[in-house]
Structure formats: structure tokens, C-alpha cells
Amino acid sequence: xxxxxxxxxxxxxxxxxxxxxxxxxxxxxxxxxxxxxxxxxxxxxxxxxxxxxxxxxxxxxxxxxxxxxxxxxxxxxxxxxxxxxxxxxxxxxxxxxxxxxxxxxxxxxxxxxxxxxx
Amino acid sequence: xxxxxxxxxxxxxxxxxxxxxxxxxxxxxxxxxxxxxxxxxxxxxxxxxxxxxxxxxxxxxxxxxxxxxxxxxxxxxxxxxxxxxxxxxxxxxxxxxxxxxxxxxxxxxx
Numbered sequence: 001x002x003x004x005x006x007x008x009x010x011x012x013x014x015x016x017x018x019x020x021x022x023x024x025x026x027x028x029x030x031x032x033x034x035x036x037x038x039x040x041x042x043x044x045x046x047x048x049x050x051x052x053x054x055x056x057x058x059x060x061x062x063x064x065x066x067x068x069x070x071x072x073x074x075x076x077x078x079x080x081x082x083x084x085x086x087x088x089x090x091x092x093x094x095x096x097x098x099x100x101x102x103x104x105x106x107x108x109x110x111x112x113x114x115x116x117x118x
Numbered sequence: 119x120x121x122x123x124x125x126x127x128x129x130x131x132x133x134x135x136x137x138x139x140x141x142x143x144x145x146x147x148x149x150x151x152x153x154x155x156x157x158x159x160x161x162x163x164x165x166x167x168x169x170x171x172x173x174x175x176x177x178x179x180x181x182x183x184x185x186x187x188x189x190x191x192x193x194x195x196x197x198x199x200x201x202x203x204x205x206x207x208x209x210x211x212x213x214x215x216x217x218x219x220x221x222x223x224x225x226x227x228x
Contacts, residue, residue: 006160034215034216036218041223042220042221043206043218043219043220043221044161044206044218045218046215046216046217046218049215091158093160093161095161095216107151107163107216108163109153109160109161109162109163110160111159111160112158112159112160114158
């Protein structure tokens with residue numbers, strides 16, 4: 001089946017610093033990956049679509065300079081939260097387009113990253 | 119805004135009982151998926167139902183889809199404590215961009 005690895009699972013950083021989150025497809029190539037943000041006890045909000053070899057597409061209201069996305073290879077997308085502030089604290093989850101791979105016929109999700117900005 | 123809304127928002131049942139949660143959405147879709155999320159963890163895909171399907175089973179899970187009403191239901195039979203989690207439906211109003219519903223928090227009491 002399709003597996004997506006997300007790292008780190010938890011990170012605590014100081015205000016003003018930047019944090020990079022990695023999303024890797026382990027056994028398949030993913031030309032498209034998605035980044036979601038989830039607030040406590042809330043649903044997932046799509047932040048951006050990461051396309052291999054091209055610029056990411058951001059959803060309305062998401063600051064592209066704040067959340068830098070790089071999809072430099074077919075198996076890796078990174079999300080960098082720049083100049084993090086406490087309000088950026090959240091659970092971030094990536095997913096990769098895994099159509100035809102594994103048995104989920106669609107998207108495989110990473111295990112998520114809990115970001116806490118202090 | 120969210121494409122889907124789950125109902126109820128929270129559900130508490132005894133082990134062995136059935137749990138039913140509903141999802142409503144707004145626009146036409148190609149398929150609908152249900153996911154489970156344990157607290158603070160990633161999402162686990164449960165089942166996908168295509169727009170031309172009305173019902174689908176997977177183990178103790180039964181999903182129905184009514185495209186005329188733009189709604190879907192997830193039934194978990196003979197629930198177990200391990201089923202305690204949040205359940206989300208996800209629809210694809212835009213190709214390859216799944217929109218998640220608000221979720222149902224299920225608690226199964228042993």
C-alpha cells in the first residue's frame with residue numbers, strides 16, 4: 001500500500017524562528033501533495049496544493065510568504081512556517097495523491113505534525 | 119467554508135451498539151471518502167464510495183450515499199472501545215482537492 005511519512009511529529013519552537021515540516025511518499029511517486037491545517041477539535045482546512053517542479057497553489061487566505069512550500073522531487077514536499085508566532089501553533093497534515101496505489105483510491109495522509117510556538 | 123458537515127458533532131455510545139454518523143455536502147461530487155482520526159494523529163482512510171454507488175460495505179462499516187440529497191452516512195456496527203475517534207467525510211468538489219467535513223467525535227464506552 002501507499003505510505004506517506006511526515007516528519008517531525010512534534011516540534012516546539014520560539015517565536016520568530018522558522019520550522020520545516022517534511023512529507024515523503026515512501027513507496028510511490030507523488031506529483032501532487034496537499035497541506036492541511038487543523039485546529040483543536042476542528043476539521044482539516046486545505047492550505048495549499050504542492051506540485052512537483054512548479055509553484056504551489058495556495059488557498060484563499062493562506063499567506064504564501066508565511067507558509068513556504070517546496071516540492072523539489074517526486075517523493076518530497078516541505079512546508080516551512082516562517083517567522084512563526086503562537087497563532088501558527090496547530091496540527092499540520094500532508095497528503096499525497098496516491099491514485100491507483102494501495103487500496104485507498106485517492107489520498108494517503110501523513111501522521112501529522114504538532115507545531116507549538118512559544 | 120466547509121463543503122461537508124457531519125452530524126452529530128459528538129456521539130457517545132456503549133460498546134456493542136451501532137454508531138451512525140451523517141455527512142451532508144453542498145456541490146456535486148465524484149466520490150466521497152470517510153476517514154478516522156485518533157486524537158492528535160493523522161487520518162486513516164476507511165472507505166470510498168463513488169457517486170454512482172449507493173451503498174458500500176467494509177467489515178463492520180457500512181456507507182450509504184444519496185446524491186439527490188447530497189448526503190452520506192457511516193454506520194459502524196458492534197462498536198468497540200477502539201473505535202473511539204473522530205470521523206470525517208471528505209468530498210471532491212474540485213478535482214483532486216478534497217474538502218473535509220466538520221467531523222463527528224465518537225466515544226465508545228466499555
